[in-house]
Amino acid sequence: MSADDKTLAIYGAQAQAYADLTDDLEGDKHLVKFIAAMPDGARVLDLGCGPGRAAGQMGAAGLDVDAMDAVPEMVTMAAAHPGVTAWQGTFDDITGDTIYDGIWANFSLLHAPRAAMPRHLAALRHALKPGGLFHIGVKTGTGEARDNLGRLYTYYTEAELRGLLTAAEFTPQGSWTGRDTGLSGEPADWIVIHSHG
Template identity: 45%
Template sequence: MTDKRTIDAYTTRVADYLQVPLPPEQIEARRAFTEAVGSGHILDLGAGPGSDSGFFMREGLTVRALDATPAFVEHARENGVDAYLGTFDDVTEEAEYDGIYCSFSLLHAPRADFPRHLAAIHRALKPEGVFFLGLKLGTGEHRDDLDRYYTYFSQTEIEEALDQAGFTIDRITTGMGTGLAGSYDGFILVLAHA
């Protein structure tokens, strides 16, 4: 994610972001990802201020966090997270991770880049590595009320893209929730493996 307007929107709202409650479906999906990985090394891709990374660390996982917003990386580091400034294009490892957690971050990438990013994530996972993907459901690409860039997908588009990237889908959960901008949106949570 390299969209400056999106990064700026997050930079000025770190404290607000930390106050947004996770929907119950996402809390359960995070737990399911943790259990599916079991132990090992994970990448929290688009980690934000590191809240999920902190949860995974408390559960005994070794976490590397990556985010494009400097203020988020700084906050995560201040809270003991191994966090780095970077974009989706910085996922260049091969068979490195037991799991990759991508919670509502890949939706900031342009639609045209989605297959390329999924392929890089697949390469970065060890065989049978676990992948969690959270996205908003919808159509098109546009900016929200906070000027963040979003790409929306249908469930069918997501399933097809994951299949083409070589993933096997284990579970799909859908729901509705309110995010940082205050809008009430449909979302999808996918647990898959390489």
């Protein structure tokens, strides 16, 4: 199992605070770009959906949205958004072939152990339709560490992440980097990469 129990418990306890932090996604250029790239009536997966803000925007845009999170409090919040089907599951529960036109994994897979990342990416590649869009965001750096809230993070360099994506038979394309302060109050560097299946 690649879910860290302590990390999940922290997200459960902080669910409302996290929802408040992610309340304003209207200006998220990566989400806007992702939605714009989807064909009419596209089916998408929001992996590690949290309170479902991104899933809700996808649903409002007319997409058929599956949202998955390992934290029951987050699933309840995500399910409240119109057009969103939410369920509880971990990265190990990713199955199926050629289901999704797009997969949104926005700062979720960084909680999986490094050794599990290749198999998770392979499962996501199988679930993505040929030519589909895969969005991944992670914090950049090296190693693994817990933040001051106790959440476990695995950090990646851009080269390492691109290598993992290529090995999973994705075609990495555009990337963006930045630095933000999240729920823990600690600033962190990040990268987002869009790939096609």
